[in-house]
Amino acid sequence: xxxxxxxxxxxxxxxxxxxxxxxxxxxxxxxxxxxxxxxxxxxxxxxxxxxxxxxxxxxxxxxxxxxxxxxxxxxxxxxxxxxxxxxxxxxxxxxxxxxxxxxxxxxxxxxxxxxxxxxxxxxxxxxxxxxxxxxxxxxxxxxxxxxxxxxxxxxxxxxxxxxxxxxxxxxxxxxxxxxxxxxxxxxxxxxxxxxxxxxxxxxxxxxxxxxxxxxxxxxxxxxxxxxxxx
Numbered sequence: 447x448x449x450x451x452x453x454x455x456x457x458x459x460x461x462x463x464x465x466x467x468x469x470x471x472x473x474x475x476x477x478x479x480x481x482x483x484x485x486x487x488x489x490x491x492x493x494x495x496x497x498x499x500x501x502x503x504x505x506x507x508x509x510x511x512x513x514x515x516x517x518x519x520x521x522x523x524x525x526x527x528x529x530x531x532x533x534x535x536x537x538x539x540x541x542x543x544x545x546x547x548x549x550x551x552x553x554x555x556x557x558x559x560x561x562x563x564x565x566x567x568x569x570x571x572x573x574x575x576x577x578x579x580x581x582x583x584x585x586x587x588x589x590x591x592x593x594x595x596x597x598x599x600x601x602x603x604x605x606x607x608x609x610x611x612x613x614x615x616x617x618x619x620x621x622x623x624x625x626x627x628x629x630x631x632x633x634x635x636x637x638x639x640x641x642x643x644x645x646x647x648x649x650x651x652x653x654x655x656x657x658x659x660x661x662x663x664x665x666x667x668x669x670x671x672x673x674x675x676x
Contacts, residue, residue, distance in 0.1 A: 513620045515559070515592065522558030524651050531635045537652045540632040542598055542625035545607040551625055556594035559621075561673035562648040563666060564596040566633040569610060570603035571642040573660045578614040580663045581622070588670055589621045598627040598636075645669070649676035 526536035537553070544551045556562050565581065567574035578597070585595045597616060599607040607626040616622050627633055637644045638657040647656045647669045655673045658665075 515621060518556060518558040518594070520552065520554040520557060523554050524557075526652070531646075531654065533654050533657060535654055537646075537648055537654060538635070540598070540625075540627075540635060542627055542632050545599065545611055545624045545626050548626060548628075553596055553623065553625065555623055556596060557652065559594035560592040560650045561588075561670055561676075562594040562596060562652075563670055564598065564636065564646040564648070566598040566600065566627065566636050566644050566646075567610070568600050568602050568630070568633070568642045569605035573643040577643055577645075577661070577666075578610070578616075580666075582615045582619060584663060584666055584670075585616075585619045585622045587667065589619075591670075591674060593621060593670055593674070595619075595622045597622070597624045598632045599624060600627040600630040600633050602630070647673045649673045651676075 524536070526538070528534075529536050529538040531538055540553055542551050542553065543549060553562075553564065563584070565574075565577060567578060569575075581595060581597065588595070597610070599610045601607065601610075605613075607624060611617050611624045616624050625632075633642075633644065636646050636657070637659070639659060641659045643660045645656075645658055645661050645666060646654060649655050653676070655676055656669050658669075661669070
């Protein structure tokens with residue numbers, strides 16, 4: 447039997463509607479968006495933005511203007527109580543000149559180095575040319591040890607100091623100094639015998655530790671290490 451709405455009391459109809467509404471699913475509420483906070487640092491209140499990035503510091507330069515090692519120069523020369531050119535003496539004045547200009551110069555430019563190799567070359571000498579051929583390799587090998595390398599060039603075959611410097615790739619090496627020895631005066635002071643190609647080694651106090659002629663690359667490196675150990 448069909449019953450029309452008109453035959454249902456109003457109170458009963460209201461109860462039916464309430465029951466239907468109670469069975470309708472309710473969607474869950476959207477969670478509120480939370481502000482992002484920076485990690486909490488002990489002793490500091492959290493902030494709503496990340497801390498500012500720090501700029502890395504640049505390490506101090508180890509070179510002086512012109513690319514030369516910092517701390518080298520005449521101002522670093524120790525006082526010489528016994529100047530001279532023999533083993534055990536503090537290196538004296540060699541009377542050299544600037545390779546390019548010919549102006550008076552001094553190997554005191556290398557004071558401050560922890561060791562120094564000085565090579566006096568005659569430009570005609572085959573042994574001198576052979577030594578010059580490996581000088582750049584030695585200079586690069588000992589640069590990190592704060593070692594100075596010095597060439598004294600005695601032109602006796604028409605090869606100028608500047609030409610010698612360029613030919614053997616000695617220009618631009620920050621621990622290499624090349625000087626002109628116009629009359630071989632420095633050579634005469636440094637030689638141990640009456641032969642060409644003398645090498646002289648100095649320790650950090652500019653004291654002569656060893657002198658010899660015609661050394662090989664391995665022997666030069668050995669004597670540099672010996673001077674460094676003084």
